[in-house]
Amino acid sequence: MLIATTHKNTDFDALASVIAVTILYPECTGVIPKMTNKNVGQFLSTHKNAFNLILPNEVKFDEVSKLIVVDTDQWHRLDRMEKLRQREDLTIYLWDHHMAGRGDIKADRLCKERIGATVSLLVREMRKRKMSLNALDSTVLLIGLYEDTGHLTYPSTTSEDARAAAYLLDNEADLNVAGFFLNPPYEETQKDILFEMMKKTEKTTINGQAIGFNIIHLTQKVTNLATIVSMYRKIANVAALFAIFIDDKRLTIIGRSGIEQINIGQIMAMFGGGGHAGAGSATVKNGKTTAADIKEKITCALAQQKSESPVVADIMSFPVFTISPETTMRQAQNLMIEKNIRGIMVTCGDAIEGIIVGWDLKKLKKKNQWESPVKAFMSRDIITISPTDSPTTAARIMIENDVGHLPVIQDKVMIGIVTRTDVLTYYYDLLPG
Numbered sequence: 001m002l003i004a005t006t007h008k009n010t011d012f013d014a015l016a017s018v019i020a021v022t023i024l025y026p027e028c029t030g031v032i033p034k035m036t037n038k039n040v041g042q043f044l045s046t047h048k049n050a051f052n053l054i055l056p057n058e059v060k061f062d063e064v065s066k067l068i069v070v071d072t073d074q075w076h077r078l079d080r081m082e083k084l085r086q087r088e089d090l091t092i093y094l095w096d097h098h099m100a101g102r103g104d105i106k107a108d109r110l111c112k113e114r115i116g117a118t119v120s121l122l123v124r125e126m127r128k129r130k131m132s133l134n135a136l137d138s139t140v141l142l143i144g145l146y147e148d149t150g151h152l153t154y155p156s157t158t159s160e161d162a163r164a165a166a167y168l169l170d171n172e173a174d175l176n177v178a179g180f181f182l183n184p185p186y187e188e189t190q191k192d193i194l195f196e197m198m199k200k201t202e203k204t205t206i207n208g209q210a211i212g213f214n215i216i217h218l219t220q221k222v223t224n225l226a227t228i229v230s231m232y233r234k235i236a237n238v239a240a241l242f243a244i245f246i247d248d249k250r251l252t253i254i255g256r257s258g259i260e261q262i263n264i265g266q267i268m269a270m271f272g273g274g275g276h277a278g279a280g281s282a283t284v285k286n287g288k289t290t291a292a293d294i295k296e297k298i299t300c301a302l303a304q305q306k307s308e309s310p311v312v313a314d315i316m317s318f319p320v321f322t323i324s325p326e327t328t329m330r331q332a333q334n335l336m337i338e339k340n341i342r343g344i345m346v347t348c349g350d351a352i353e354g355i356i357v358g359w360d361l362k363k364l365k366k367k368n369q370w371e372s373p374v375k376a377f378m379s380r381d382i383i384t385i386s387p388t389d390s391p392t393t394a395a396r397i398m399i400e401n402d403v404g405h406l407p408v409i410q411d412k413v414m415i416g417i418v419t420r421t422d423v424l425t426y427y428y429d430l431l432p433g
């Protein structure tokens with residue numbers, strides 16, 4: 001007998017991957033853990049009979065000769081598979097995209113890649129075999145793919161995920177059905193948690209990134225906490241958010257990150273949990289540790305990730321070309337053309353007096369204004385940045401204030417300047433060579 005299974009608290013990527021295996025290997029039966037995410041449970045309650053799926057207690061373990069594990073590489077995350085763990089004659093195939101390297105399932109065949117969703121790996125295999133799918137199969141596979149990639153927007157998404165989505169859409173995946181299960185309606189309890197989080201978020205800056213922490217005591221069982229945290233990170237406008245939910249039995253840590261430099265999966269691994277760069281969680285028994293302790297550990301880990309993250313000092317231009325307040329507008333214009341720059345800092349000794357940008361030249365109406373000193377037209381409100389801030393912070397300041405030049409100040413001295421071009425070059429990696 002051939003069975004396929006996945007992790008407890010089954011999400012849509014896990015469910016879709018099991019179903020994909022049963023399509024790729026028609027003799028295979030899918031085994032879905034008893035504990036699933038709420039939206040997966042809702043989906044199964046109406047769709048279960050459409051697929052070749054059973055529960056762990058229905059498995060005849062003596063007859064199992066081959067096991068296919070998807071979307072996890074750890075035995076303890078499987079539901080009631082202990083009987084198979086000791087079996088030396090068992091053949092194991094593994095399909096996964098968790099790259100933390102904590103797996104203890106030894107596979108005879110392994111397909112493990114850095115990709116947005118596990119199901120994309122299986123879809124790639126279907127494409128290779130030129131299989132065609134029915135609308136129902138395509139739809140559930142697409143839901144898994146969209147959920148794990150945030151509709152192809154999470155930083156972990158690859159072009160292979162997009163190709164998988166294209167294939168599923170070609171095979172009539174239904175976006176109305178997908179949308180229904182991907183956006184489960186919010187209930188009162190979830191709204192309460194969201195408001196609770198809004199009231200007491202602790203924000204701090206680590207390595208120039210805004211980080212949010214929430215410690216919430218749960219008085220009742222709340223489902224879909226991960227979705228709430230995901231949503232709240234965007235509302236709180238932080239690079240990463242860590243929420244610690246406490247009930248009588250356990251502390252549940254849920255993390256979400258919107259930037260590449262903060263790897264949530266790595267951080268959750270410290271607490272025995274896991275996940276991806278963008279999303280992850282861990283649970284710790286209540287009494288074993290405290291929320292304050294967890295917060296402290298996360299803060300330390302984030303501070304240590306520093307060496308790998310680029311800072312403003314890495315992308316700024318220097319030395320900074322400056323002019324005096326008495327320079328004429330004509331001279332300023334000539335310098336901008338000559339040096340191919342869009343803005344010039346105006347200084348008096350070490351003091352920044354203002355900045356004159358290309359836009360200021362367009363303000364001139366009369367001819368004789370070209371002979372006026374730049375101090376008559378320059379902007380005096382200068383927003384500065386520190387060399388240890390992140391390029392993302394620089395970009396955010398530019399967008400929020402609609403400015404294109406940020407002088408970089410260290411110990412009250414201007415040591416460089418970051419321009420829009422510097423930021424764009426950094427983001428799009430346009431540097432020659």
Ligand SMILES: [Mn+2]
Binds near residue numbers: 013097118148
């Ligand atoms: Mn997954």
